[in-house]
Amino acid sequence: MFPTEHFLYLGALLFSSGLIVVIVKKNMIMVLLGIELMLNASNLNLVAFNQLHPGSVAGQMFALFVIIVAVCEAAVGLAIIIQVYRYYQTSVPDEVSELNG
Amino acid sequence: MEDIQSYEATYFTTCLVAAVALPLISFFLSFAISEKYSWIVSFSAPFLLLLSTVAAGFVFYAVWNHEPVNIQWHWFTCAGYTFTAGVLLNNIAALMLLLVTFISFIVHSYSTAYMAGDPDFRQYFAMLGFFTFSMLGIVVVDNLLLIFIFWELVGFSSYMLIGHWREKPEAAEAAKRAFLINRAGDIGFLIGLMILWANTGSFNLTDIDSLSGYSSWMTAASLCVFCGVMGKSAQFPLFSWLPDAMEGPTPVSALIHAATMVAAGIFLLARVYSLFTPPALDVVIIIGTLTALAGALSALVQFDLKKILAYSTISQLGLMVVAIGAGAPQAAMLHLFTHAFFKACLFLGAGSVIHSLHQAQHQSNTALDVQDIRNLGGLQKKLPFTFIIFLLSGAALAGVPLFTGFLSKDAILNSLMAWKGSDLSWRWLIFASAFLVSFITVLYTFRLIWSVFKGEEKVTASLSIEEPPVAMRVPMAILAATSCWLFVSWNPFDFSGWIYNGLTSVKHFHFTFIALVSAAWIVVALIVAYRIRERSFKSAVLLNGFYLDRVYRWLIESPAFQLALFTNKVDKKWIDGVLHTSAYLQLIAAHVTGWFDRVLVDGAVDGAAGLTKGIGSFARSFQSGKIQLYIFWAVFTIIIFIIWTLL
């Protein structure tokens, strides 16, 4: 059996990659993908920590919830991206700078 | 009885006013007549002057050897003192009145022919009338202030007449000089008036006559008055204007610069004689002697016909002043009287020569200076009448016995004889100088007549010269006739005729041997003059009137002008400079405060605002509107926070 740390290392790696993708990528789709990566990293952590409590399945349940939420979120996110694309004719987040103060 | 008296008084006043005012009327008339009818002037002006002369004759008849007449009118009251305008006619004034009107009439008549065709004909007669009026003013008025007024007016009309030919730059220059030098003398006169006013509070001649004793202010006042005389009568340092004044028309020279205006100074001296103290008289006689000598010597070397006469006038005026200084105003007046006639006659004769030659020149179109005696000669045949005129009046000038000049000069020599005393002193020098002057007078008179009328005819030989018209000859003839001794006294060797006796009540000293010596002296001079007739004297100093013009230029004119330029510079550089500097300083101060305002005061305020703005814009830079950046910052902050909490 793999020690928990290894999962945590993988989760942290995945989370970091996702975060970097979210911050760095020029395409909103890719940003969504980054978010998915981060969600999955947390799923991995949830599942990994559940391993420490063999009698409980709360971790897996949370993971399942997250997957569902992630699907919904992806759907909403994509819808927003399409709307944004329609409105601004771009899917690059930098070019949508309405909030610039 | 009273009626008759008042009738006589009215008659007298009318005559007097007529004599004085008619020339003034002539002045206005000549101005008023339009250019088209200017020929009227040539009749009206002499006619008015004739009337004036006749009126003056009546006045003279009424006054001569009677009580002096003093009529006063109120002029204006100021400072509690009434300035009166009055007339004071005594023998001197009456004689002068007649003299001026008569010679003026003669010159007016002469001028109608001489000035015919002149474009400013009317103006000429107007000014001549005005001159006569002002001159008569000097003669009749009874106080020094009025004399001063007419004195200046005479100077003004002299200015206008010398500068009559206005296109000639020399005439304008000469006129200016004459007026300025006269004015310089007049300033002395004015100071004299001030001294008199401060000390006596009166200008009346009668008050001056009643002054007694000698005080220093009287000396000062009389010398100041004498300054005016020096200007007007062309005495020693102030005589250079008179030769220059010959730029004017010749009849003007005859009237103003020989017979009347220059004599006004002598007249004034005689009029205020009682103001003069012995020291003042000494100054007067020295100046007179210098003038007489300088004039005579200069006359000897001149080449210009009119300038010879001008210098001779200066010399004769000097003699008159000498007579005043010697305490014999009556002798001076006698000489003034005779001189006025013969010198006017000489000038008119010179005018006749000039006129005839000019006419001839116009016909033959030759250019030649007709006034230069080196160009003249042998005119006796062509101008016999003028020659005789010259001869008669020249003889009078030279003081040849049987002519008036001899008698009047004799009167002066007599007064000097009495004045010099018996002890040997500097006074003998003056006495000798007078003899010397009369000697030189003969020389230059002879030289003048000889070189114009005798000898070879030179440049003029080819010209057809004619005698001037009758209108010029008659006046000359009348004047020449007055050169006869009978005019002054019955006895050709005794000057104390009707005029002399009329002028003085004092028993005169008559040294008969002086008359004889003088006559012999003249004869000697004539012989000498004949012997040296071909010799010409050359002296640049004398020719240029002792370079007095140049001296004035060096000593007064150019320093004054330099001073004027200097004051102009002071104005521009210093006064305006200070002004501009202060304006600039103010401007600089304004700029400094402006800078202070901008940089320090505004700087502090702007700094505070700028700081806020900087902070703001720094904070603003986070709100870039870029979602990813927000996320980055959020994450970054969380990381920082975590690190901070953990450490």
Add this chain to the structure above:
Amino acid sequence: MQDIALSLLLFTPLLVAFVVLFLPSTAATAFRYLTLAVNFLQVIILLIILRAYDPALALQFVEQQPWITLDLGSWGVLKAEYFLGLDGLSLPLVILSVFVMLIATISSWKIAKNVKGYFALLLILNAAIIGSFTALDFLLFYLFFEFMLLPMFFLIALWGGPKREYASIKFFLYTLLGSIFILIVMIGLYTSVHDPSVTGKLVHSFNVLHMSNATNFISNSILDPNNVWQIGWYTARQWGFLLLFVGFAIKLPMVPFHTWLPDAHVEAPTPISVILAALLLKIGGYGLLRIAFPIFPDSAVYFGWFVGLMGVISILYGGLNAMASKDLKRLIAYSSVSHMGFVLLGVASLTSEGVAGSVYQMFSHGIISAMLFLLAGVIYDRTGNRMIGNYSGLSTKMPGFTVFVLVAFFASMGLPGFSGFIAEIMVFLGAFKSNSINGPLHESLAIVATLGLLIGATYYLWTLQRMFFGPYNLKGNLSGAHMPDVNQREYSMLLPLAFVALFFGIYPQPMITIIDPFAKHFAEFVLSAGKSLMLNP
């Protein structure tokens, strides 16, 4: 009529100026005729005044109305009055003002630029000048005095020559500087003088007549004659006199405060030059005679020699500068400086001849300088050039003009027969006599001043010689300029002036009758009051 004559004289132009403002600016002819009508109306009023004027009485046509009364509690009461009056000093100057303003209006006939503004300003100026000459309340006088500046400034700055901005600002600043000095003294006097007619209450009065009486000074006030404390070298009263003197001397103008005059004259249009020379300069002399000398007689006696000396310096310095001037108007301007020096000399003599001569000189200079500037204007109208060196032999082309120039030049150099002579001779007699009646002037001042006559003759005759005699020739870029002789309009201005100058030169009695009582009283009062205040303050 007696009670309102001066107000009529004063307010008619103001009223018409007000009316003019509401007329359309296209009615150019209407402005000219309106102004002319005002001038003629003033002449009529003046004639009525002259008929009723009695030279034997001191102050006449008095109008005294309360104007500003402020109760300041423990500070006393501030009381300024609308106080006008005529006496032997103001009447000649009022006559001069009315006459010269009439001439100036005729001379302004050809002004084409902004006619409405021009004539409105001219009318305001008219009122201010008359006001200054008649006001007897210091505050009122000061009001008019300052009021004059503004129209003058605009008249030069808007209708002047090429360097008009410089000239007008210089004029304005110079005069303003003088006004500040006067203002200081006015405030000092206000705090020191009380109205003796009111008892029980301290009333500070601006009345000049009250100020002239030494008993009206509040004891221990700053300008009280008994006050002995000194500020620097002099007592407060002496400083007061000096400040007033400088203030008025700038206006006069006296050397070395004169440099605004040539510039202002050269740049001003002809009618304004005429007003400036003929009237504005006189306010300086008027101020000295009305205010500075009677209020501070002790200091006047103390500084009399200094005033006389400055007068003599002005006479000579102005004359020399005129000699060096190349511009005809500049020459005339400097001759004004020279002639106003006679006013100083005459006033300082404190003799009745001298003072009468001063007032006479102010009148006569007003007439003659007006004529001179008009003549310079005639030349300038023809060619637009005033340089003396550019002309020669004008007498052949313009004989009528030459006659007027001769008259004006000889009048200005003090030829007998013109009014200037009478004035100058009286000034000389007074100045010379001053020492012998214990006046402040030494004889030598009068003697040195006579040199001014010679200098005057020199520059005028030299100008005549250069411009009018010799062969006809125009130099510079003027050759071919058309030089017509004096026209009818110009005759209508020059003839009356020449006539007046001549009349008052030959028969001065009418004017002397008016001036003499004032001069006599002034000289006696200042000399005796001054001496007594100096001996036992």
